Each structure stands twice: as structure tokens, then as C-alpha cells.
Amino acid sequence: MQLITGHLLKESILSDQEDSIFLDPLLDEQQIGPVTLDVRLGYDFLVSVVTRKPYIELAAQSGASRRGVSSYFQETRREVGDRFVLYPDQVVLTTTLEYLSLPTNVYADVLSRSSYTRLGVHVNTMVQPGFKGCVPVELYNHGNNAIELVVGSRICQMRFFKMVGNADYVNDANIRKYYGDVRPMVSRADQDEDLPVLEAARQSLD
Amino acid sequence: MHLLLDELTALSRTPYFNKSLEQYLDNLIRAVRHVVSRFDNFPSDVTDQIAETVWLAAKYLQGGTSKAVPYETVYALRLALMEWVDQPCAITTALRDDLDYHFWSIDPGKVLEKFVPDVAFDSELIQIALPKLYRHFPLYNVALYHELGHFVDSKCGVISFSLIWRPPRQRPRIAEAHRKEHFSDLFAACYTGSAISLFLDSIASDAPISATHPATADRISVVQDFLSGTPNPIVDFYQDVLKQRGLPELNKRYVSPSIKPNFDAIRTYPIADNAELHGLIDSGWIYLCEAYEQKREPWSAMSKQEIMRIINDLIEKSIRNRMVKLKWSDATNHGTSA
Amino acid sequence: MLRAAPERNGALELIRLTLKLVQHRCENDISDDLKAHFARVVREAKLLTSDPREGSSAVSPESIELALRMSLYAELLESMEDVDGVDTISPELASKLLRTMENQPVYSDQFAFAP
Numbered sequence: 001m002q003l004i005t006g007h008l009l010k011e012s013i014l015s016d017q018e019d020s021i022f023l024d025p026l027l028d029e030q031q032i033g034p035v036t037l038d039v040r041l042g043y044d045f046l047v048s049v050v051t052r053k054p055y056i057e058l059a060a061q062s063g064a065s066r067r068g069v070s071s072y073f074q075e076t077r078r079e080v081g082d083r084f085v086l087y088p089d090q091v092v093l094t095t096t097l098e099y100l101s102l103p104t105n106v107y108a109d110v111l112s113r114s115s116y117t118r119l120g121v122h123v124n125t126m127v128q129p130g131f132k133g134c135v136p137v138e139l140y141n142h143g144n145n146a147i148e149l150v151v152g153s154r155i156c157q158m159r160f161f162k163m164v165g166n167a168d169y170v171n172d173a174n175i176r177k178y179y180g181d182v183r184p185m186v187s188r189a190d191q192d193e194d195l196p197v198l199e200a201a202r203q204s205l206d
Numbered sequence: 207m208h209l210l211l212d213e214l215t216a217l218s219r220t221p222y223f224n225k226s227l228e229q230y231l232d233n234l235i236r237a238v239r240h241v242v243s244r245f246d247n248f249p250s251d252v253t254d255q256i257a258e259t260v261w262l263a264a265k266y267l268q269g270g271t272s273k274a275v276p277y278e279t280v281y282a283l284r285l286a287l288m289e290w291v292d293q294p295c296a297i298t299t300a301l302r303d304d305l306d307y308h309f310w311s312i313d314p315g316k317v318l319e320k321f322v323p324d325v326a327f328d329s330e331l332i333q334i335a336l337p338k339l340y341r342h343f344p345l346y347n348v349a350l351y352h353e354l355g356h357f358v359d360s361k362c363g364v365i366s367f368s369l370i371w372r373p374p375r376q377r378p379r380i381a382e383a384h385r386k387e388h389f390s391d392l393f394a395a396c397y398t399g400s401a402i403s404l405f406l407d408s409i410a411s412d413a414p415i416s417a418t419h420p421a422t423a424d425r426i427s428v429v430q431d432f433l434s435g436t437p438n439p440i441v442d443f444y445q446d447v448l449k450q451r452g453l454p455e456l457n458k459r460y461v462s463p464s465i466k467p468n469f470d471a472i473r474t475y476p477i478a479d480n481a482e483l484h485g486l487i488d489s490g491w492i493y494l495c496e497a498y499e500q501k502r503e504p505w506s507a508m509s510k511q512e513i514m515r516i517i518n519d520l521i522e523k524s525i526r527n528r529m530v531k532l533k534w535s536d537a538t539n540h541g542t543s544a
Numbered sequence: 545m546l547r548a549a550p551e552r553n554g555a556l557e558l559i560r561l562t563l564k565l566v567q568h569r570c571e572n573d574i575s576d577d578l579k580a581h582f583a584r585v586v587r588e589a590k591l592l593t594s595d596p597r598e599g600s601s602a603v604s605p606e607s608i609e610l611a612l613r614m615s616l617y618a619e620l621l622e623s624m625e626d627v628d629g630v631d632t633i634s635p636e637l638a639s640k641l642l643r644t645m646e647n648q649p650v651y652s653d654q655f656a657f658a659p
Binding site: 244321323362367452453 | 555557558560565567568573575577592593596597599600601602605608611615
Binding site: 018024081099182 | 273274275277342471472473474476512515516519520522523526527530531533534
């Protein structure tokens with residue numbers, strides 16, 4: 001596995017080839033650094049909201065109904081340059097402004113940029129090889145103060161790793177939960193195939 | 207009127223994300239205050255009529271506070287709208303719970319500025335409404351181009367003029383309705399090409415003639431003749447009417463971009479100009495139909511629902527990317543303010 | 545686009561409001577701006593009724609709507625003959641004009657589609 005850096009990183013991002021790293025829009029080539037690529041805060045947000053149910057239920061007990069995960073989040077949209085306030089201890093789902101398409105032999109880490117980490121905003125996630133879509137970003141404010149973010153600002157940085165083999169992301173239905181998304185999507189943890197199995201196991205023990 | 211004034215004042219305290227709507231609302235409040243102060247002098251049916259207009263405007267303005275504005279759809283329609291109206295427009299959006307679309311102007315400003323001294327509304331208030339279910343499906347929102355056609359017709363008096371210039375020989379009410387529908391279909395085709403026919407076919411392929419609409423087959427046929435340049439008396443009729451009115455003729459105002467290489471790779475398409483932006487709807491519909499039928503890569507492993515979602519998302523994101531790039535370019539070329 | 549196109553009712557709103565003010569003898573509340581607007585619409589509508597080729601882009605949609613109604617309703621056309629502006633309309637005439645411009649589709653029910 002090899003970290004893609006320097007002119008190779010730049011060449012891949014600026015190329016139109018099928019096996020390149022595709023990024024749209026790239027507003028400023030200065031976003032491409034020696035080791036990382038800066039990416040920007042997107043304009044769609046899913047804000048977690050408090051409801052009457054005290055917890056998010058991922059798997060209903062047999063015969064019981066369950067409140068959908070999406071009901072715990074509210075959609076809100078902005079324009080580039082608009083402000084978005086992230087409150088302490090608030091979970092907000094968003095994406096990068098950029099649409100990303102990775103070749104099947106490249107995966108990426110997504111980390112908050114130091115300027116935002118120091119304010120209490122932490123992002124640490126990864127993007128699978130062959131990923132297509134706007135990169136999901138889960139924002140959380142660890143600090144005591146609300147932070148005013150600007151839509152379109154460079155909030156995260158990405159590192160790209162070239163693998164030895166390819167990963168067949170498209171044809172494997174199991175790992176295509178968040179494919180081609182251009183806006184934040186609520187968790188699909190409730191769709192994990194293991195959950196019914198675990199429920200059945202729980203009942204058999206009873 | 208007092209209640210309306212309270213409603214508008216409350217609205218003015220809600221943050222807007224759109225300066226033109228804020229300004230429109232400020233003017234509206236000032237004008238309504240003047241009417242209220244002279245309330246006793248006006249006959250009740252006059253104040254009732256003004257109140258109804260202002261109430262509708264208040265409903266429109268409510269939509270301006272929505273946090274789920276379909277910016278991409280509004281942007282595309284605004285570009286088309288600006289080719290037909292001179293006056294700036296303040297656009298609100300409404301996400302409907304039913305499956306209806308509309309593109310309306312109620313514009314109390316036009317009335318109020320004639321009654322109230324020193325008040326001028328320099329923009330027209332327009333509401334675009336679409337089904338909430340389709341807010342992220344730009345391909346379905348081709349219907350809004352059709353509704354824009356009705357708006358342009360009303361604004362420019364196209365069909366009304368045609369009824370004077372060429373009165374229908376029989377069943378005038380039906381003739382009037384059908385003229386409106388054919389005009390709006392052709393108007394939509396000017397921007398979205400065959401998309402309007404494909405859309406009509408998908409939602410009402412068997413619809414027969416009715417009092418309000420021509421048969422879908424006839425509607426599609428007229429649009430296809432227009433797009434292919436095949437002589438058609440209905441198309442010729444509208445071109446004559448528009449010429450008489452001194453208005454631009456119906457013609458293709460789009461370029462269908464070649465999106466296959468990008469969309470086959472599930473990548474956004476970099477839109478080059480406004481003609482391509484509108485044409486993306488035409489290309490998108492054709493691409494969608496082919497993806498369903500041919501089941502080639504990368505679509506062969508996906509359900510129809512997923513194919514529909516991804517292609518619509520690619521179109522929405524392509525449009526938004528264009529908007530962002532233009533704003534960025536404008537800001538960097540003109541410099542940033544202190 | 546499957547629902548019928550919106551009615552055109554808003555097009556003659558200002559004309560109707562002006563007539564209502566005359567009907568109720570509130571001529572003093574009609575601004576000069578409104579009087580000028582009314583006179584222009586009436587003038588253009590009459591021109592258009594007498595010669596449809598006068599329908600250039602300079603003619604407002606409001607004038608076209610009024611002209612359409614005048615071409616359909618002989619009574620309205622006749623009543624408008626001596627009308628040049630607000631000053632030439634009596635309250636009684638204003639009432640009459642309003643009756644023929646009621647808020648409804650242009651074509652009367654007698655032309656409705658017969659199943």
C-alpha cells in the first residue's frame with residue numbers, strides 16, 4: 001500500500017482518466033497539498049433532533065414497531081458562503097462540497113483540518129475504494145462553545161492510499177449502502193443483515 | 207387587514223436566506239400599513255380584494271423561510287424565466303404534500319404601489335411549487351418548465367391574444383384550455399427537448415382528450431414535430447401568435463450534453479453553459495431510459511429505484527456544481543469585499 | 545400539467561379595483577397613477593378590439609384581457625364606447641362593467657363541452 005503524494009496526487013486529481021481520482025468541483029488547485037487534499041464543507045445538513053423517544057432503536061423486538069432513524073434528524077440546506085452553527089455535543093451529518101469518485105484500487109482517509117480540530121470539531125472517517133458520491137462527514141462539537149462554520153470552507157483533509165489489488169465495490173450489494181449519495185444520509189445501521197440473525201439468536205437463548 | 211399585518215410583521219422577524227424576499231416583504235408591510243391607516247375610507251369589497259392578494263403573498267413568502275429549498279431546480283427555472291421577463295423576480299418555493307406543480311405570480315405589489323404613495327416594488331413575487339417527494343428528482347421537475355410556460359403565457363397574454371386574433375371556431379372553452387396546454391408543452395420543449403414527452407409518457411401515456419387537456423398522444427406528437435422540425439399547424443399557429451405579439455419565437459434553447467462517459471462512470475458532468483444546463487434534463491431522461499432498458503454496466507447490478515436515484519442525484523449535483531463554480535469565479539474575479 | 549392551467553383572474557385586478565372605487569363614489573382615493581393606468585388599458589383594449597393586428601408587445605396583458613372580454617360580450621363593448629378614463633364612468637356604469645367582468649373563465653357555460 002502506498003500513500004499517493006506530490007505530483008502523482010496532483011496528476012491523478014487533475015486527470016480525466018477512468019482510473020484517476022475524480023473531484024468536482026475543484027475550486028482552487030491550492031487545495032492539493034504535498035500529501036493531502038483539502039476538501040470543503042458542503043451545503044446539505046441533517047441535524048439531530050430530540051424526540052419523545054429517548055433513544056434511537058436499531059432493531060425492533062419481534063412483533064414491535066420501531067421509529068425510523070430518519071425521524072431523529074431534520075434536513076436543512078444552505079448556499080455557499082452561508083453560516084451553519086454547530087452547537088456543543090451536537091451531531092450533524094453533512095458531506096463535502098466536492099463529489100468524489102475513487103478508482104477501485106484507491107481508498108482515502110478523511111480527517112478534520114487542524115484549524116477545526118483545535119476548535120473542538122473532530123472528523124475521522126474513511127472512504128472505500130471505488131467510492132462515488134459526496135464524502136459523508138459526521139460533525140461533532142466536542143467544545144463548550146457553539147462554532148459558526150461557513151459553507152464551502154476547507155474543513156477536512158484527505159489522504160489517498162493506493163492498494164495492491166482492486167476492490168469490487170459496485171457489484172457487491174452488501175457494501176453499497178451509501179453509494180452515489182450527493183447529500184448526507186441517515187445511518188442505515190438498522191438495515192444490517194446481522195440484526196435479524198442476532199434477534200433470532202436472542203430468542204433461541206430464551 | 208390588521209391580522210394580515212401582524213402575520214407579515216411576524217414573518218419579517220424570521221431569518222430569510224434571500225435578500226430579494228426580505229426587501230419585498232419590507233415594502234409589503236409598509237404598503238399594508240398605509241392601507242390599514244386609511245381602512246375606513248375604502249369600501250369593504252376593495253379592502254377584501256386587496257386583503258386576498260396580500261394573504262396569498264404572505265403564503266408565498268412563508269415558503270421563503272423554508273430550509274429545504276430545491277436550489278438547483280429554482281436556479282434552472284430562473285435562468286429560463288429571465289429570458290422572458292424584464293423585471294427582477296423574487297422567487298419563493300413551496301414543497302407540496304400532493305403531486306402538483308405550479309409557477310405562479312400573485313404580485314400584490316403591482317396593486318399596492320398604485321394605491322400607496324412612495325412605495326415601489328422593483329421585483330415581482332413568484333412562487334414555484336413542487337411535490338416534496340420529488341424535491342431531489344430534477345428529471346421529474348421538467349413539469350415546472352411546463353408550468354413556466356403557463357406563467358409566460360399569462361404574463362405576455364399569448365393565448366388570450368390568440369383568442370382575439372384567431373377566435374376558435376367551435377367549443378371555445380375547450381379550445382382555450384387546449385391552446386394553453388400545447389403552448390406550455392412546446393415552451394417546455396424549448397428548454398428540455400424530448401424530456402417533456404418522455405415525462406408525459408411516463409405519467410399519463412393513455413390519457414384521452416378531456417375538457418382541460420388534449421390527449422397525451424397528441425401532445426407528444428406536437429412536441430416531437432417541433433423538435434424534429436416537421437411542419438405542424440399547431441406549432442405554426444403559435445409562432446404566428448408570438449410574432450404578432452412581438453415576442454420571441456419558440457426555438458431550441460438547449461444543447462443536449464454528452465453525459466454518457468461521465469454518468470457511466472457515475473461521475474458528475476461539468477456543465478459548460480446555460481444551454482447545457484437545460485439540456486441536461488433532455489440528456490438525463492434519455493440516459494435514464496437507456497439505463498433501464500439496456501442494463502449495461504454500471505447499472506446491471508442495481509434496482510430501478512437505485513438507478514433513478516443515482517441518475518437524478520448526478521444531475522442535481524452537476525447543476526449545483528455549476529452554480530458553485532460560477533459564484534466562486536465571480537467572487538474571485540471581482541475581489542472580496544472588506 | 546395534468547391539472548388545468550391556472551385561471552387568469554388576476555389580470556384585471558387593478559381595473560376591477562378602480563371600478564369598485566368609482567362604484568362606491570371614492571374617486572378621491574384613486575391616485576393619478578391609477579387613473580393613468582386605467583386610461584391606458586382602456587385605450588389599448590379598444591384599439592385591439594377594433595384591429596387585432598394592434599397586438600404588439602407594447603400592449604399589456606391586462607389590455608388584452610379586457611379586449612377579449614369586450615370582443616365576447618357585446619354589452620361590455622357597447623358600455624365601454626364612451627369610456628376614456630375614470631372621469632367618464634358613473635357609479636352606475638361602474639357597477640354594470642363590474643358585473644360583466646366577474647371573476648370567472650372568459651367563456652360562459654353555454655360553450656361548455658357536452659359529453
